[in-house]
Amino acid sequence: MIPETMKAMVTMGHGDFDMLVWHEDWPVPTAASDEVLIRVGACGLNNTDINTRTGWYSKAVSEATTGGAYDEVGSDDPSWGGAAVTFPRIQGADICGEIVAVGDGVDPARIGERVITDNWLRDPADPLDKERTGYYGSEHDGGFAEYATIPATNALAVDSPLSDAELATFSCSYSTAEGMLTRAAVTAGDTVLVPGASGGVGGAVVQLAKLRGARVIAMASEAKHGDVAALGADRLLPRDPGDLEAALADEKITVIADVVGGAIWPALINVLYARRPLHLFRGHRRADG
Structure with a gap:
């Protein structure tokens, strides 16, 4: 049974660690059309997650990733994708978990699949249109939570002896x-x-x-x-x-x-x-x- 609320680490804005807020009653998302709902087994942490939180991808920032980029970033400054990151946001791009529900247009037989995530979000009608791409955990809530939704085409079935934690290291680094x-x-x-x-x-x-x-x-x-x-x-x-x-x-x-x-x-x-x-x-x- 899928609960109504979940535990989640939520990023409330650009900044330091104080922008990461732990919640134990965050609403469980519902899979929209062409999406799946994943029960998260593990989620990797990448520099991308850190740099998004600090605002380093903003065009206003010119210093190294080790600096406090958020001192220079306004809430409306565009990020690397061309638009500002909106908050609150659940970050985390590299999920390994199990599909527990599907939205309209997705084969219900996928429920129960063990999957990892393809982090690049694309327009299904024109996957090569770079102006309509996004990154999971940046333009779409990600996996620093017990449950997460993602387009069904971005949930890749795996059959592996590796643990969830091991498989959650693959998506960002290998792509x-x-x-x-x-x-x-x-x-x-x-x-x-x-x-x-x-x-x-x-x-x-x-x-x-x-x-x-x-x-x-x-x-x-x-x-x-x-x-x-x-x-x-x-x-x-x-x-x-x-x-x-x-x-x-x-x-x-x-x-x-x-x-x-x-x-x-x-x-x-x-x-x-x-x-x-x-x-x-x-x-x-x-x-x-």
């Missing part, structure tokens, strides 16, 4: 990594250098590049080399190898999937083999990554 590799057109002929390979996106890049047949050289703190090797990396380098050009003198790096940014950038340019452009994803990463 980001796949986007990078698709843009770079990575194939079996490539050698891909991955700074920050021990993080969520970096680890996804390692695995997805290997699935494409590429050779992968991963950079990570030496304490995490065992974990990164288990992902399939062909060669491991320290996070700070000193002279990167010397360390890679015998390699032809054709693609660099950089999820770190910062001071290492000039060195990456210097080791890139001339036949390919550099494909870059800039992200903020913890110092212990």
Whole structure:
């Protein structure tokens, strides 16, 4: 039986942690037409959630993600999607859970499916229209709650021995990594250098590049080399190898999937083999990554 209220962490506006308010009697949403209602088993937390709350995606903000962007953001300032984020908002994009109800137009046989979420919301009539896209947990309430609705096409059935918590790490990191590799057109002929390979996106890049047949050289703190090797990396380098050009003198790096940014950038340019452009994803990463 679906209850009328649920526990939810609700973001009340742009700001610091004080904008996150815990509720134990928030209304359970109802699946609209072409939507499903998911009982949330687990929901991942990404930098996207933090940056949305702080207002970092606003066009008014120019500082790094580590700053207090919300000091510069007005409530009507457009976010990365072109419109202001409205509040209150339940964030959380990476859900793993079970479909417990469906809206009109959705096959009731889907009730009981174990699913993860595709975070990009699209116009069903024109999925490629970038002006009509949104991000789950930003333009639509997400998964930091016991129940959440989402378009049925964004609820992807899974059959996996992994736990809900493990599967809830996939959606954002793997879609980001796949986007990078698709843009770079990575194939079996490539050698891909991955700074920050021990993080969520970096680890996804390692695995997805290997699935494409590429050779992968991963950079990570030496304490995490065992974990990164288990992902399939062909060669491991320290996070700070000193002279990167010397360390890679015998390699032809054709693609660099950089999820770190910062001071290492000039060195990456210097080791890139001339036949390919550099494909870059800039992200903020913890110092212990």
